[in-house]
Amino acid sequence: MDNKELKVVILNAQNGNEKATEEILDKYKDMIKMYSFVNGELKEELKQDLTEVTIKTIKKFRI
Secondary structure (H helix, E strand, C coil): CCHHHHHHHHHHHHCCCHHHHHHHHHHCHHHHHHCCEECCEECHHHHHHHHHHHHHHHHHCCC
16 A cells, blocks of 8 residues: 555545554554564553554544
8 A cells, every 4th residue: 555545544544434444454453463562472452452542543643
């Protein structure tokens, strides 16, 4: 997904399109997972928190 496509997806997500939000989360799922490890152990609660923060950030992101 290039920057122009990402901009459209972000705008759609900001307008309540759940599919667009899922598309963004899918794009960044590996990064979310990477930051969900503590001492080499995957922390599901942290992963969920990071996902929720990402969703909130999408809604606030200024284009």
